[in-house]
Amino acid sequence: MSTASPTQTATIDEVDTRYVETLLGYNARRASLAVIEVFLKRMAVYKLRPVDFSVASLIVHNPGITSRQLCSTLGLRPPNLVGLVNTLEKRGLICRRPHPIDGRANGLHATAAGMSLLKKAETAAAVLEDDVAVRLTATERKTLIRLLKKVYL
Amino acid sequence: MSTASPTQTATIDEVDTRYVETLLGYNARRASLAVIEVFLKRMAVYKLRPVDFSVASLIVHNPGITSRQLCSTLGLRPPNLVGLVNTLEKRGLICRRPHPIDGRANGLHATAAGMSLLKKAETAAAVLEDDVAVRLTATERKTLIRLLKKVYL
């Protein structure tokens, strides 16, 4: 009981976040945004947002991948991918080629410039992820990624 | 070298996602979106999006908290919080009261209806998080949350 004040007009000196911090969704979102924030700053020099980087990287590692396959893999809507691919193409990083089997589709391929940029970008990504995960040991980081996959895969 | 095809026109049967899946940022974002997707569906009955839930819950657990404190805690911009608080107030879930010390600020308080709704919503959140984390053991879930905090705190 003690000397309880009349609840009415309390002031909060330090916000009690204990409840929300028990939630997986809350923590996953906060961590995700923390990484993205650093990503945006560090990768600005390459003019690559997280989604651009994912798209370009998947094209590099999957020569001939189609837009449809990119959408399925990354959970994007086709109309929202068009602009991304157009921009990457205009920058000379990728090119559309006729699909060898399906006349409706285009195979997406990285250009030499695209492969060169992505190589640098992937190195930068590794560095920034090391920085973001500085409070985690190598083992903890592997564990974290393994457990995250169990949530969304 | 085997029978390598002229790289030019390959088709991708299965997308190779091994590289992006090594990235903490990629996995954190995918997991976050997976939880949010379920959250939106299950909490629609309470008309609470993740951000509404976080705001309302923090008000319940911190009677008299100010908008400014909510913004700092959740990483929101003040102009974007105004509408959220207005909506919660119009729904009769919270109320603004004059701040006991600072005449510029309002103390935010949950109404009886607000506390009642949040009690139900927090129960529903616990259930949906159990479902989302069904592939994780209780220990793994605790570990996951602990490691996520190491990323953003």
Next chain:
DNA sequence: TATTGTTATACTCTATAACTATA
């Protein structure tokens, strides 16, 4: 002078409907 809360507003991100060309 600095801060809280607010309005107005712009920008980005995401979603839906509908069209074309091909399967």
Next chain:
DNA sequence: TATAGTTATAGAGTATAACAATA
């Protein structure tokens, strides 16, 4: 009839600038 890619467009989310009231 179904699917890949695209266009147009609407909606949601997030950002900055500027103002009144108070510290």
